Amino acid sequence: MNKKQTALEVLSSLSGVDPTELKSEMDLLADLGIDSPKALQLLVELEDRLGIEISDEAAARMETVGDILGFVGAPA
Amino acid sequence: MAELRISREPVVFSFWHNRAMFCAYFLYRHLLRFGIPITILVSLSRDGELGARLARLWKAGVVRGSTSRGGSAGLRKLYRVVTRDKASAITIPDGPRGPRYVAKAGTVVLAQMCGVPIQPMAFAAESSWTIGSWDRLIIPKPFTRIWLNLGAPMEVPRELSSEDLEKERQRLEDTLNRLGEEALERASSARG
Numbered sequence: 001m002n003k004k005q006t007a008l009e010v011l012s013s014l015s016g017v018d019p020t021e022l023k024s025e026m027d028l029l030a031d032l033g034i035d036s037p038k039a040l041q042l043l044v045e046l047e048d049r050l051g052i053e054i055s056d057e058a059a060a061r062m063e064t065v066g067d068i069l070g071f072v073g074a075p076a
Numbered sequence: 077m078a079e080l081r082i083s084r085e086p087v088v089f090s091f092w093h094n095r096a097m098f099c100a101y102f103l104y105r106h107l108l109r110f111g112i113p114i115t116i117l118v119s120l121s122r123d124g125e126l127g128a129r130l131a132r133l134w135k136a137g138v139v140r141g142s143t144s145r146g147g148s149a150g151l152r153k154l155y156r157v158v159t160r161d162k163a164s165a166i167t168i169p170d171g172p173r174g175p176r177y178v179a180k181a182g183t184v185v186l187a188q189m190c191g192v193p194i195q196p197m198a199f200a201a202e203s204s205w206t207i208g209s210w211d212r213l214i215i216p217k218p219f220t221r222i223w224l225n226l227g228a229p230m231e232v233p234r235e236l237s238s239e240d241l242e243k244e245r246q247r248l249e250d251t252l253n254r255l256g257e258e259a260l261e262r263a264s265s266a267r268g
Binding site: 035036037040041043044047053054055056059 | 148155156186238
């Protein structure tokens, strides 16, 4: 599974939205309901599954699906 | 504390920043030195470095970071420690720089995500020094009597709306303040 698929799968599991329906402009909170607790889980899952570290500064810039994909190096 | 030594089920110990010194020592005396794993979240500041060294001296695990943001790196590290290593955690809800006695949401978020209760704590000393820091750090004088107040464990529901999260944050704040006031009343009564 490539980085994009992994990121979309994680987003899907937390939001309940099918990976094929996730769009880059979707807001994590407003559109996907990913609030603080789910954001914690999202970041932990991405770090563990992709073997990356996400700084607080980078995490603060992640507001949309596109931001997540861009960070993991898999543009939408 | 005896129950925790036996069950070894993790909790999130929580106390205000100005009571950290004695509360952390108490946890060393009753849990850490018996091999019960506890990890503390310490800020990345210079003050935090002192706290980190003290924590390691008392055999606690240390994670550097903050709970200021819900998804902060520090909180993520603590989440792994609690859920994978089954260690308890220590968070200081008004740290690293206050406002004093105002709880940030990170402690509640951590307890919620880990599915473990918050164990609120406070203490008062019959005689103590108060440092002129932002938190007015309390250092009990040697040989003084101390009243430690352990609140009932706070269970946090796994599913919370934003409004409910705020209510839980406020509940933690109110609990820590109440425990502190109760301990102070007992200390005052003892002084006569």
